Amino acid sequence: MADGRKSSGTCFPPVAISDTLPIMTRGCFVTGTDTGVGKTVVAAALAICLRQRGLNVGVMKPVETGVRERGSTLSDAEGLRAAGGAVDPVDVISPYRFAAPLAPLAAARQAGSAIEMDRILAAYERLAAGHALMVVEGVGGVMVPIGHHFNVRDLIARLGLPAVVVGRATLGGVNHALLTVEALRQRRIAILGIVLNHAAIPSEHSRTRPEASDTRQGDSTADLLKELSGVPVLGPLCHEPMLAQAREAGFGKVATEEAIRTLADLIMTDAP
Ligand SMILES: Nc1ncnc2c1ncn2[C@@H]1O[C@H](COP(=O)(O)OP(=O)(O)OP(=O)(O)O)[C@@H](O)[C@H]1O
Numbered sequence: 001m002a003d004g005r006k007s008s009g010t011c012f013p014p015v016a017i018s019d020t021l022p023i024m025t026r027g028c029f030v031t032g033t034d035t036g037v038g039k040t041v042v043a044a045a046l047a048i049c050l051r052q053r054g055l056n057v058g059v060m061k062p063v064e065t066g067v068r069e070r071g072s073t074l075s076d077a078e079g080l081r082a083a084g085g086a087v088d089p090v091d092v093i094s095p096y097r098f099a100a101p102l103a104p105l106a107a108a109r110q111a112g113s114a115i116e117m118d119r120i121l122a123a124y125e126r127l128a129a130g131h132a133l134m135v136v137e138g139v140g141g142v143m144v145p146i147g148h149h150f151n152v153r154d155l156i157a158r159l160g161l162p163a164v165v166v167g168r169a170t171l172g173g174v175n176h177a178l179l180t181v182e183a184l185r186q187r188r189i190a191i192l193g194i195v196l197n198h199a200a201i202p203s204e205h206s207r208t209r210p211e212a213s214d215t216r217q218g219d220s221t222a223d224l225l226k227e228l229s230g231v232p233v234l235g236p237l238c239h240e241p242m243l244a245q246a247r248e249a250g251f252g253k254v255a256t257e258e259a260i261r262t263l264a265d266l267i268m269t270d271a272p
């Protein structure tokens with residue numbers, strides 16, 4: 001079939017995705033099994049943890065959708081910028097920003113524009129040149145389309161950063177995490193680890209603390225992924241109510257969790 005999207009078995013034709021950037025930066029690309037799983041929380045907490053170890057950390061959110069012009073909640077890019085203590089301009093940290101809460105390819109189309117890999121790479125190179133370590137947050141999951149010919153997985157491969165997979169500790173977490181690991185392995189992307197998270201508690205409206213069943217699900221998900229994924233499995237992170245009240249303070253609390261400190265150790269020992 002002429003359309004590579006249908007014939008290749010993946011969503012997109014293999015357009016210039018095998019090259020990695022010449023810049024050798026340490027750090028990680030924080031991806032996830034889905035949207036809303038806690039990528040920003042993990043990336044921000046990690047940036048804080050690394051900064052507390054005296055490292056000059058750069059942050060990036062290459063594409064963000066659903067960005068509100070006004071409002072009390074900081075966008076992902078602004079939240080990461082604050083957590084990383086970065087002075088870099090938001091439009092370099094996040095070169096593509098769209099109001100529509102859609103997948104990047106759709107949001108860009110709706111805005112009458114297109115997302116170019118080269119512009120993202122140029123912003124990344126500029127940031128990486130000024131920082132010892134980069135923490136980059138993806139958008140949605142690994143197969144989310146960004147530009148006409150590339151998705152999140154392609155971007156990770158081009159940046160040459162190892163991936164961190166944030167996933168749900170609750171039911172369904174095993175399947176989604178294993179699918180994501182499989183997709184990254186297909187492209188030979190190194191995986192630093194899976195970080196399990198309790199982003200939202202089931203029936204959160206009726207209670208604020210996790211129930212025993214959530215804890216059991218979290219432990220069971222972690223145990224199975226340790227057995228089956230072949231990569232380090234960290235967490236589950238606790239459900240942190242502070243995140244809903246004062247997000248930056250919440251990032252700081254999550255930064256003290258063992259899973260984040262272990263992730264920081266893994267990044268610091270990862271060969272440049
Ligand atoms: N451990 C946690 N405890 C409490 N709330 C959490 C936790 N992790 C995430 N959250 C909350 O869940 C929501 C989604 O988290 P977050 O924004 O980090 O997800 P995301 O994967 O970055 O989403 P997106 O795909 O939109 O970038 C946020 O409101 C966040 O504060």
Ligand SMILES: [Mg+2]
Pocket residue numbers: 039040041076137
């Ligand atoms: Mg986010």
